Amino acid sequence: MVLAIMQPYFLPYIGYIQLVNAVDKFVLYDDVNFINRGYINRNNLLMNGKPLLFTIPLQNASQNRLIREITLTEDKSWQKRLLKTVEQSYRKAPHFETIYPIFTEILAYESENVGDYCRNALQRVCDYLEIGTEIVPTSSIYRNTHLKAQERILDICRQEKANHYINPQGGMELYDRNIFAENGIKLSFLKAKLTPYPQFKAPFVSALSILDVLMFNTVYEVRELLNDYELA
DSSP: OEEEEEOOOSSOOHHHHHHHHHSSEEEEOOSSBOOTTSSSSEEEEEETTEEEEEEOOEESOOTTSBGGGOEEOSOTHHHHHHHHHHHHHHTTSTTHHHHHHHHHHHHHOOOSSHHHHHHHHHHHHHHHTTOOOEEEEGGGTTOOTTSOHHHHHHHHHHHHTOSEEEEEGGGTTTOOHHHHHHTTOEEEEEEEOOOOOOOSSSOOOOSOOHHHHHHHSOHHHHHHHHTOEEEO
């Protein structure tokens, strides 16, 4: 069993999707504290050759509350604005007619919390790309919030009988390979290569939302990009 654990992000960059694709089960860390100005409810699109940050508005978002406790704003007018922005940005992209309806359905999803909203968006992307990885939230299964940091990750690995845990390279200072090895678990770190793909005529802009990747690439081409990473 190969496992990864990450906080839920809304339509994250391709490195996040590479991690999902690389494992058998992907655990969404939705019962940890929300991070203000992070990527749980924000990401970047391509607008006039430059990154454009969009944000999903939330109610009472606070770093003192868990992700699964935070809800989307009741005012849905932001959805129409974001749809218009995406249409303006990508209407001339080669796969706009395929991806825009999927994006519309993702935005229209009714959810009680931002974690589930992100989970649904991730699942829709995986379904489109034929990624069969099982996606589960921590709040629904593991009952181990009394544990912290590395110990909680190890406990989830034990519960899932995982023998290989993969984390983004940004976590290299957080986890000890020797401790994982003592528990019979191989620890690897994924480094996304962010290979350029055709966008519009302007210079390539990397690390945008997976929505950008989908607008410019076929499923086959995206799946090729998903395998373009290094494990350390």
